[in-house]
Amino acid sequence: MKEKGLSISSSCSSQIAMHRIAMHRIAMQRIAMKTPGIKWLIAGFLALSLSITGEVALAQQSIIRGTVVAAIDGESLQGVNIALYEADSLRLGTVSGNDGVYALAKIQAGTYELRASFIGFESFVDTLVIGRADRIIINLTLEIEQTTLDELVVEGDREAGTARVLAGQTTIRPADIEMIPGPDISGDLVNYLTTLPGIVSVGDRGGQLFIRGGEPWQNLVLLDGMWVYQPFHILGFFSSFPSEILQTVDVYAGGYTSQYGGRISSVIDVKSRNGNKKHYAGTASATPFVSGFTFEGPIVDDILSFLVSYRRSNMEDGASRLVDDELPFEFGDFFAKTHAFINSNTQLSLSMLRTNDKGSVFEGNDLEEPEYVDWKNRSVSTRYLVFPRAFPIMAEFIIAASRLKSTQESGLG
Known part of the structure; x- marks a missing residue:
């Protein structure tokens, strides 16, 4: 009987608790209907919570950035292909801008291979071990490639005309x-x-x-x-x-x-x-x-x-x-x-x-x-x-x- 009584008591307590929760929700709805500003307050609180969660996740990701210049004169190189590989699989890629600037973001911790290539220059390859929330600056200097060719025939039209x-x-x-x-x-x-x-x-x-x-x-x-x-x-x-x-x-x-x-x-x-x-x-x-x-x-x-x-x-x-x-x-x-x-x-x-x-x-x-x-x-x-x-x-x-x-x-x- 005690076990049964305890069970009934527990059941009644649950029903009472559910009834109180339902009454509490009705009361909250009435308050919200009377004061519409609370809706915006709650929505803002939820948005802030999600934003903080996203920022924490983003803070755990790493960034690689830098400048690409030519070794012969130090001039910035635009259009250099920058790629990040993991186990021979391409993860991220970008192209250097007018000032030779590049950036790779949202990188997870791990071991990667950074590759840079540009027509007429030797390719750059380096192995990187990246941790969490690393901010890495890698300024690249590319050497002019010396290649001897017997014969080279190039055919095709430039897609953009003369520029x-x-x-x-x-x-x-x-x-x-x-x-x-x-x-x-x-x-x-x-x-x-x-x-x-x-x-x-x-x-x-x-x-x-x-x-x-x-x-x-x-x-x-x-x-x-x-x-x-x-x-x-x-x-x-x-x-x-x-x-x-x-x-x-x-x-x-x-x-x-x-x-x-x-x-x-x-x-x-x-x-x-x-x-x-x-x-x-x-x-x-x-x-x-x-x-x-x-x-x-x-x-x-x-x-x-x-x-x-x-x-x-x-x-x-x-x-x-x-x-x-x-x-x-x-x-x-x-x-x-x-x-x-x-x-x-x-x-x-x-x-x-x-x-x-x-x-x-x-x-x-x-x-x-x-x-x-x-x-x-x-x-x-x-x-x-x-x-x-x-x-x-x-x-x-x-x-x-x-x-x-x-x-x-x-x-x-």
Whole structure:
């Protein structure tokens, strides 16, 4: 009887407890109906709980990141394939960006093989033992591959034509620019741009480009993050960016993101090289139209470098004598840059651009006087890149200042 009594007592207690729980739920529902804010409070508490749980799980995962450079000159390499293998099985992969930066995230603890490959360079392979919540920085230096071939036949069409093209975006490299002939010994960006669909110039003078029907002032032109208000010289065959200083040029004819604010027609984002961190190098050229030089080298080997470029027109002493006619144009540009690897996860660069243009845009006639223009660009920028140790991202800070001074007058100039 005691056992039965205990059993009945237990059963009654359970029924009473269930009844109390049901009454408690009804009471909570009544309170919730009277105070709707409690619903949001409960939902917020559950979301916070899930977020904390996710952060704890994410904190147990590791991150590998770093920068890829060429051994011959220390320049950043874009487009390097980075892959992480586990027992010959591919786990993660990525491609280095414009600054040679790469990151692999959400890596579980274990033993892996890190592989890096790029056309024309020797592959990099290393074995890594990764623990929990590791933050690993691996900066890669790739050597140029020396290969002797008896015969090599390459057939096929380039999928993107003469440059890499995405939806609304065209990426141009110095090798692409050199394919287009120009009045200078080396190619020039403006001559390449005019071969792209939707981009036209007003002729051989004025320094203006019309892109997809927009006005020239509606184009945003950037050099290392600084605005260049008048990026093309008065003689329409030359831009303010010699091909020797260029790393990549991204042209957005549409579909560009909110980071490119301030213009509505197009974006031309120019990125310059960092300069040789291994040895000194330079070029010099002279033509009837323009002469100039570039010089680069290390200030501190493998850490700090500089790059300088200067050009000046030779119209009066060169081209005008060849055509036996007056060519009223005068222009020039000066570019300087220093770049430093401050430490394994921080980079700093300083850039400066100065341009000068003066000449005739209208020769005049019996009814109208000739018109002359004169403009000067002054632009400087500081660019700071940092890779936070806790996250697989790159933070970029740019401080830039630009100024354009221009005048236009009629008469004898």
